[in-house]
Amino acid sequence: MxxxxxTAPREPPQLRFTNHALSQQPQPITETTIAKQxxxxxxxxxxxxxxxxxxxxxxxxxxxxxxWQVEIYTGQGQTKYLVWSDKHIKADAKQLQPNWFTxxxxxxxxxxxxxxxxxxxxxxxxSMRTILAQIKxxxxxxxxxxxxxxxxxxxxx
Numbered sequence: 001m002x003x004x005x006x007t008a009p010r011e012p013p014q015l016r017f018t019n020h021a022l023s024q025q026p027q028p029i030t031e032t033t034i035a036k037q038x039x040x041x042x043x044x045x046x047x048x049x050x051x052x053x054x055x056x057x058x059x060x061x062x063x064x065x066x067x068w069q070v071e072i073y074t075g076q077g078q079t080k081y082l083v084w085s086d087k088h089i090k091a092d093a094k095q096l097q098p099n100w101f102t103x104x105x106x107x108x109x110x111x112x113x114x115x116x117x118x119x120x121x122x123x124x125x126x127s128m129r130t131i132l133a134q135i136k137x138x139x140x141x142x143x144x145x146x147x148x149x150x151x152x153x154x155x156x157x
Contacts, residue, residue, distance in 0.1 A: 029136075067086065
């Protein structure tokens with residue numbers, strides 16, 4: 001009787017499970033992306049104001065769970081973007097002048113009315129490139145990409 005040569009038992013194949021939703025990084029936010037997606041652009045602008053702007057009243061809109069309402073108006077040749085906290089805010093709750101921003105070329109000018117003061121409005125101007133770079137440095141792309149789901153835009157132009 002001839003026997004077959006001895007072979008060691010084989011290890012079962014290793015199964016690898018990956019969750020692609022968890023392993024994939026969100027697409028970077030670029031100038032091209034925000035040019036095509038206004039809600040994402042406004043989200044970038046609001047995120048930067050909340051996290052990096054040194055104008056205290058912008059902290060009034062820092063509740064990511066309430067979301068935001070952006071109202072767009074044009075007057076005197078300029079478009080103003082009013083930012084309210086709470087995507088469901090009603091007209092009767094809009095008693096105090098909101099924070100707002102304007103856009104000109106690559107520049108965002110943030111503005112905030114000084115409450116209980118006779119001082120001029122507080123302003124800051126930042127380029128969109130700076131805002132996008134900061135979001136990347138903060139590793140906040142996923143957060144900012146989620147913000148439009150909690151953003152209501154009312155365009156009155």
